[in-house]
Structures are given as structure tokens and as C-alpha cells.
Amino acid sequence: MSGQPLPQFTAAGQPTTVLARLGRATGRHPLWWVLGWLLAALTSFAVAVGGVTGESLFERLTSGEPRVPGQSQTARELIQRAEPSLDNLMLQVRGASLDDRPSVAAAAAATGRLTQIPGVAGVRSPLLSPEGPSDPAVRPLVADGSPEQGAFLTIVDLEEGQDEAELSVTRSAVEDGFGDVVAALPGATGSVGSYHHVLKAITSTIESDLLRGEGIALPLTFLVMVLVFGGFVAAGMPVLGAIVSIGGALLSLFGFSHAMDLDATVVNIVTLLGLGLSIDYGLLTVNRFREELAVRPGQDPTRDDAISAAGRTVATAGRTVLFSGVTVAIALSGLLVFEAEIMRAIGLAGVSVVLVAMVVAVTLVPALAVLGARRLSKRSFRAADDTGLFSRLATAVQRRPFSVIAGGLVLLAALAAPTLDLRLTASGTELLPVSAPQRVFFDTLRTDYPDLAAPQVTVVARSPDTAEVRDALERFRDQPGVTGLDVRPLGADYQLAGFRVAGPPTSDAAQDLVTALSDLDPGFDTWVTGQAAGQIDFLDSMAEGAPWAVTLVVLGTFVLLFLMTGSVVIPLKALVLNVISLGAALGVVVWVFQDGNLEGPLGFTSVGAVESMVPFLVLAFGFGLSMDYELFLLSRIVEEHEGGADNDRAVALGLQRTGRIITSAALLIIIVFAGFIAGDILIIKQMGVALVAAVIIDATVVRMLLVPATMTVLGRWNWWAPAPLRRLHRRFGLTH
Known part of the structure; x- marks a missing residue:
């Protein structure tokens, strides 16, 4: 791909790296690689979806609010031990x-x-x-x-x-x-x-959402790539690679479902990421292959030409794909430090899907390109000229960099403003559309049979004396929103107290009551549970793990960008801009789903909050994708700068050479994510909107305006690093 410096070459002009040898090996036997991958894909779909082993992935999924160790989970276990709940x-x-x-x-x-x-x-x-x-x-x-x-x-x-x-x-x-x-x-x-029917409804809806999302995304991305490449053969290669990657992703998820409880929403979230990355990587690979075939315009490429092009493609575009995959994997690995099993499951599954997408991009897609080399050569082209739309945009930004920076930051701050009023919830049946039969069933159950509904807040007290527990808890009847209190024995040594609170289970009143009860010291042990208590424990657990996750992601990303650029300033600037842009994307989610805007066009009913996992997943997935595009742009800027161009010229050339690729990749991934916005599961819809917003903001405001503007203002300071780090980069830098 344009955007990565060329590796070392032999006197015969052939790259000598491991990736180059892999590319040439793929080019020599392309049909075997394609047949092998197609067989692997068919096997993956048969095992994960077809149920040839006796059950499919969707039959192994679970659903429920995210749980972590804490007082809420302890209380649940005490209740279950004393009074086992029956299906x-x-x-x-x-x-x-x-x-x-x-x-x-x-x-x-x-x-x-x-x-x-x-x-x-x-x-x-x-x-x-x-x-x-x-x-x-x-x-x-x-x-x-x-x-x-x-x-x-x-x-x-x-x-x-x-x-x-x-x-x-x-x-x-x-x-x-x-x-x-x-x-x-x-x-x-x-x-x-029943809750069995709810789980079945959620998993079947997720399965239909997945088919619908792919049914929308794949045809549209194919049509866009026909326009980008100017031909059906080239356009079909990334799409075929994406389909194979989806099979691998579903198979990896099927394997994870045997090692841990896998929440139903994980499937669409992870598959969505894998589909988008696969198409992006396929676009980059095919684009570079066509550039390499341009060495002999107007002539049909020989077998040796195609093999040579495959080697150069994997050595360059493949190298970029690997760096990109590492960047996304670093972002997703931050989820592994959290206690919540669902977050670790998404992190592990996400990393595995990234690996599948990477391997497909450096093996299957080059093999397809070699098989279609003659058709590709008909429309082959050389790298972008030094002048064009994107270089003119960079020049215009460089004339007024401070104005561009101020305007961009004001826009991002306005978009991020709704996050100041962010409210989180953990939905159950609310994940389903309001018209879904099981959603209707349980909504009616809560309305018509209120005495059967579980109390919003429950306290388990270690005391054999019911009166003692009642006296200790009676003071909380005056808490805002509390409408009732019942206390009864729970076995011989415990008491079970249930508070009824007006409003939904995770209302402010319920959360305030949980906080007050948690501070209670009545002289005997107490544990608070319920949906509000579980959410508080989840968020406390996430807050505890967040510093470690942020440290891991920031440090890993900083090191990667430093090894690529040789600068400590560029990585810091990239991290700051990405955090600001992700805040803006999260603000869009709050404005849409919490505030209830666009309910009609997007087909949902607001619950007055955002799903509690969404902000963390947006930061992980969005950060990975943002750094992905940052890497594509910076790698070319660094190449031009090391080739002798001054700072401003390197920025303009870098944007010109990568602007078309970044814009095309962003458009394709927006289409992929938009396909899932059409789904019915609320959290998937929220993730789709969040990532569409993140990509649009990043590929326009950040990558096209703020990056060139800030690099223009910083000038030669962009490339500054302490002397010891400069020596380290000269020895281990990724650009050498």
C-alpha cells in the first residue's frame, strides 16, 4: 500500500523480507491458497452456524446484565443457595x-x-x-x-x-x-x-440482525469498490476476503463459547469489527497490487510479473496491514484487564478476529489478485501524483492552521458536550424492539402484575432476627422514590429485605438507595443486590481496571508510533486527538439514544440511557480504528520526510498519497457499521451509530484537518525525541 516505505531489495529488485517471500510463495501457487481458504471458510460456517457438531454458535450464547465479583453477586449467590430459583x-x-x-x-x-x-x-x-x-x-x-x-x-x-x-x-x-x-x-x-424465551428471542434476533447487516453491507461495499477500482474483479476480492474472515470469526467465537459464557451481543460486535477490517485490508492490498502491475502498462502481465507484484505487495501493503492489526489488537487487549467476563470475551474474540483478518489479507487476497492479474492490469495505475485534491486541501489548511485547529476543536467539543449528562443502564428485555412478543410479554407482566415483580433493590442481612433487620432498614423508607419495604427470613441465619422503588430498576432513586444502603453499618453483615446494585458494581469494577487498561493501550500505541516515526511528539498528539474525537462520537450516541433523537429514522425506543458496556467498547474499538487511519497517514508523511521533504511538504505529500485510500476505507467501514444500525438489538444499534460517528469524525475533521494543521504549527518539533530515544529508533525503528 502507498503509505509504507519500501523494504530492502536485492540487486534483482526483489524484496528480501519474510513477508516478501510469503507473497511470492502465495503468487506461485495461488489456486491452492484460494481453495484452501474456501474449504476453511465452508468448514467454519458449517461448524459455527450449520451445527454439524450438534449445536450452533447461536445455541450456545447467553444473555443478561454484565456481572462482576462484588456485593451484588455475593447477595445473588446467598439467595440462590437458600432458595434455588427454578426455571x-x-x-x-x-x-x-x-x-x-x-x-x-x-x-x-x-x-x-x-x-x-x-x-x-x-x-x-x-x-x-x-x-x-x-x-x-x-x-x-x-x-x-x-x-x-x-x-x-x-x-x-x-x-x-x-x-x-x-x-x-x-x-x-x-x-x-x-x-x-x-x-x-x-x-x-x-x-x-420465560427467560428461556427471552434468550431465544435475543439470540434469534441477533442472528437475523447479523444476516441483515451483512446483506446490506456486502452488496453496498461491493458497489462502492467497483467505483473505487473501476472493475468488478478487483472489487470482488476484498469482499470475498471479508466473507472468509467472517467464517473464521464465527468459528473462533464458537471455540470461545466452550471456554467461557459468551453473551449474545458479542457475536455481532466482533463480527462487525472483523467485516470492516477485512474490507479495509483487502482494499489496501488490491490497491497496492495494481500499483505494482503498473510497471508494464498496456501489456498483459506474465506469471513472473504477477509473482513479483505479489511479493512486493505483501512486503509493503502486507506490512502496513500487520502494523494496523497490531494497533487494533493493542486497543482491544485493554479489555482483557477488566473483571467482567463479557469484556474479556469481547477482547479475546476481537483480537482473534483481527488475526484472522490480517492473515486473510496477506495470503488469500494476494492469491486472488494473482489469479486476476490480467484483468487487474487492464486498469492498473501508478501511485498518486504529488498534486491533487488532498494536497490542495493540506496547503489550504497550512495557510491558516490556528483557525483550523480552533474550529475543529470547537466542533468536537460541541459534539462531545452531551457526554456530560451520560446515563448508563443494563437492559434485559429492553434490548428487544418494543413490538417483540417477549418484550410485550414482560412489559405487560410488570404493568399488570406488579406484586410479582422482584423488588428493585434487595438486601441480604446476616441476622436470625427479622425485627432487628426491619428496624435497621426502616429509616430508608423516607429515601426519595421508595414506595415499600418487605422483610422476611432467608433460611435460618439470614433475612431478605426488598425495597420497591418508583421508576425503572436503574433509576437515580434506585442507585441512590443502593449507595445509602452500602454505607449502612447496622452491626451485622449486609449485601445489596438488584439491577442498580449490579450496575454500580460493574462500573466500580470498570473504573478500577480502567487505569491499567489505559496504561496498556496508551503505552503500546505510543511505542508503536515512536518506532514508526522516531518522534515522541507525534504519538502524544495522535493520542490526544483520538481521545477528543472519541469523546465527540460518544456524545453523538448520548444525543441519539439517551435523549431520544432520531428514534423514528433509526427504529428504536429510547430507554433514557446508554447501555453500560457501550462507552468502554466505543473507546476500545474506536481507538483502534482511529489509530489505524493515523498509522496509514503518518507512515507516508514519515517516508516523505525521511526522503528529504521539509515538514510542510511531507504533510502535504502524505495527505495526497493516502487521502484517497483513507477516504475509501472510511466510506466502506461506515457502510459496514451502518448495516448493523438497521438491526433490532439496541446495544448493536448503539455500537453501530457510535462507530459510524467515530469513523466519520476521524476521517474528516481529525485526519484531513487537525492532523495537517497541528503538524504545520509544530513544524520541526514534530520530529523531536531525546537523544537516547533517537539512538534507539535508529536501531529498532520500523521504518528502516
Whole structure:
């Protein structure tokens, strides 16, 4: 790719590096490389999606709020140990005439038969009460506590210890029994729900989102690359490489699912990154291959020409791809230091996907290019001229660098301003669209059967005395938003206290109550749990790991850029600009999803907050992509500067030589991410918007304006480094 200095060459003009030898080896046997990769891709899709091993990746996924060790998790474990929760199925019936005794009796008989199904531990229904739905003891199972509403709830608990096959049989039999209950009530309708159904709905939606996202992204990127390359053959090579990379990504995720619980959202997040990088890397590789074929314009390339071009391509563009992959991997490796398993899973899976994309770019894509060398040579071209649109842009910026810097920073600050009011949440069924059946089921459950809903904030107290615990917690009844408090024994040595709080589970009132309860010292041990408590523990854990993650990413990136540029100023400037641009991208997410702007066009309903994982993932993924483009531009600027150009000339030439590539790559990756904005899962939609915003901001305001402006102002100080570091760079620098 243009943007990397050429490696050392032999007298015959051939590169001597390991990458060059790999490129020539690929060029000599391109068909075998292509067939091998296609076989690997087919195998990957068959294992990960086709379920040839008995289950697919999507069947192994989990879902739920991110959890970390802490008081919330300890409280959950204490409750589960004392009162193991059973898997269950729920039936909501609406439109029933509960004063119609014959039909109610028939429905009660059908409900009673549910208890006889193998694997059923118990059934709770107002129809089983001797007094029927009017019995005060079963009022929590009647909608609004009023039989006149004609709506009630039946809960079937399933026995512990059943394997997945047995549970499947039991669930199927129970759902058939639910159908008999509804059929016995003329005019009634029924809906079935459970957390198993929610997980199934989320994973199936993610699977359809993945297909939809790729169905949008791949054709559009192909069309754009046809315009970029001016031909179908060249355009198809990066797309084919991306498809193969997706197969490898899904297979790696399938492997990780056997080593750790893999949240359903990880699949789309990681696949989205792999798809974008694969297309970017393929674009760079094919672009450089065509440049190398331009040595003999107007003539068909020989086999030796194609092999030589493959060697030079992998030695140059392949080297850039490897540096780029390392940059992205460094950013994603920052996720590995966090306690939350889901963050480590995304980090590990992300790094593995980057590796797949890198290997595909330096083997499969060059092999495809060699096979299509004759067609590519018809439209081959040399490197960009010294003057053009991007060099003129750089010259215009260099005339008024201070004005450009001020205007750019003001724009980024305005975009970042909404982050000052950032609110975080961890959604459950809210991840699904409001029209999704399971979302509707649980929204109705919370509205019509409030007494069955778990308290928003729960306290586990180590004390055998219920009265003692009640007295200690009574003072918190006056907390803003608290609407009720219940205390009951939890086994012999513990008490379980539940606070009901107005508003959603992660409301300010719930979080304030958790904070106040956590500071309580009543003379006995207490642990606070609930969705708000879990989110606080998660964010505290992330805050604890953040300094280590930032240190790892910043240090790794700084070292990489120093070895490339020989400067300590350029890496510092790049880090600062990238952080500012990521803040602007996060501000866009807050403005859209928290404030509820663009709900109609983007097809979502705001929950008044941003998913708690999104800011951390935006910083990791966005930082990697931003440094990716920074590397493409800086590498060429450094090459021109070391070739004798002064600072301003090197900046203008660097922008001219890489502007077209960066713009094309950014456009393609925007299309990829935009394809996932069309999905239905909220966190995927938020990530798509965030990364689209990050790429647009970085490829325009930062890379085209702020980088040349700041490098113009700094002048020769761009290239400054202490003498010991200059000596270190002369020995180990990546540009030599």
C-alpha cells in the first residue's frame, strides 16, 4: 500500500523480507491458497452456524446484565443457595370471562393436568384456588388484582437437574397444556413467556440482525469498490476476503463459547469489527497490487510479473496491514484487564478476529489478485501524483492552521458536550424492539402484575432476627422514590429485605438507595443486590481496571508510533486527538439514544440511557480504528520526510498519497457499521451509530484537518525525541 516505505531489495529488485517471500510463495501457487481458504471458510460456517457438531454458535450464547465479583453477586449467590430459583414458564391469559363457571372449571381442570407432566415441579394459578380468581391469596396472579379484568397469570415451575433435551420435552408439553387452558376459555387469548424465551428471542434476533447487516453491507461495499477500482474483479476480492474472515470469526467465537459464557451481543460486535477490517485490508492490498502491475502498462502481465507484484505487495501493503492489526489488537487487549467476563470475551474474540483478518489479507487476497492479474492490469495505475485534491486541501489548511485547529476543536467539543449528562443502564428485555412478543410479554407482566415483580433493590442481612433487620432498614423508607419495604427470613441465619422503588430498576432513586444502603453499618453483615446494585458494581469494577487498561493501550500505541516515526511528539498528539474525537462520537450516541433523537429514522425506543458496556467498547474499538487511519497517514508523511521533504511538504505529500485510500476505507467501514444500525438489538444499534460517528469524525475533521494543521504549527518539533530515544529508533525503528 502507498503509505509504507519500501523494504530492502536485492540487486534483482526483489524484496528480501519474510513477508516478501510469503507473497511470492502465495503468487506461485495461488489456486491452492484460494481453495484452501474456501474449504476453511465452508468448514467454519458449517461448524459455527450449520451445527454439524450438534449445536450452533447461536445455541450456545447467553444473555443478561454484565456481572462482576462484588456485593451484588455475593447477595445473588446467598439467595440462590437458600432458595434455588427454578426455571419456569408463564402463561398470560386475557379476555377471559372469569365469572363463567363451566369454562373456568374446564380451564382449571386443564391447569391441573399441567402438574402431571414429567419434569414439572409445581403450578401456580388462580384457577387452582378452591375459591377461584376471587381468592385474596391469589390476587397477585390476577391482572390488577381484579377478576373483572378477565386476565390472569399461570406459572409452571420446572424441576431442577434436567438436561437440555429433557427441558425441551417438558417445555413443549407445558406449552401444549397452556393451549388447552386457553381453549377452555371462550374468547380468551394467551401468550407464553420465560427467560428461556427471552434468550431465544435475543439470540434469534441477533442472528437475523447479523444476516441483515451483512446483506446490506456486502452488496453496498461491493458497489462502492467497483467505483473505487473501476472493475468488478478487483472489487470482488476484498469482499470475498471479508466473507472468509467472517467464517473464521464465527468459528473462533464458537471455540470461545466452550471456554467461557459468551453473551449474545458479542457475536455481532466482533463480527462487525472483523467485516470492516477485512474490507479495509483487502482494499489496501488490491490497491497496492495494481500499483505494482503498473510497471508494464498496456501489456498483459506474465506469471513472473504477477509473482513479483505479489511479493512486493505483501512486503509493503502486507506490512502496513500487520502494523494496523497490531494497533487494533493493542486497543482491544485493554479489555482483557477488566473483571467482567463479557469484556474479556469481547477482547479475546476481537483480537482473534483481527488475526484472522490480517492473515486473510496477506495470503488469500494476494492469491486472488494473482489469479486476476490480467484483468487487474487492464486498469492498473501508478501511485498518486504529488498534486491533487488532498494536497490542495493540506496547503489550504497550512495557510491558516490556528483557525483550523480552533474550529475543529470547537466542533468536537460541541459534539462531545452531551457526554456530560451520560446515563448508563443494563437492559434485559429492553434490548428487544418494543413490538417483540417477549418484550410485550414482560412489559405487560410488570404493568399488570406488579406484586410479582422482584423488588428493585434487595438486601441480604446476616441476622436470625427479622425485627432487628426491619428496624435497621426502616429509616430508608423516607429515601426519595421508595414506595415499600418487605422483610422476611432467608433460611435460618439470614433475612431478605426488598425495597420497591418508583421508576425503572436503574433509576437515580434506585442507585441512590443502593449507595445509602452500602454505607449502612447496622452491626451485622449486609449485601445489596438488584439491577442498580449490579450496575454500580460493574462500573466500580470498570473504573478500577480502567487505569491499567489505559496504561496498556496508551503505552503500546505510543511505542508503536515512536518506532514508526522516531518522534515522541507525534504519538502524544495522535493520542490526544483520538481521545477528543472519541469523546465527540460518544456524545453523538448520548444525543441519539439517551435523549431520544432520531428514534423514528433509526427504529428504536429510547430507554433514557446508554447501555453500560457501550462507552468502554466505543473507546476500545474506536481507538483502534482511529489509530489505524493515523498509522496509514503518518507512515507516508514519515517516508516523505525521511526522503528529504521539509515538514510542510511531507504533510502535504502524505495527505495526497493516502487521502484517497483513507477516504475509501472510511466510506466502506461506515457502510459496514451502518448495516448493523438497521438491526433490532439496541446495544448493536448503539455500537453501530457510535462507530459510524467515530469513523466519520476521524476521517474528516481529525485526519484531513487537525492532523495537517497541528503538524504545520509544530513544524520541526514534530520530529523531536531525546537523544537516547533517537539512538534507539535508529536501531529498532520500523521504518528502516
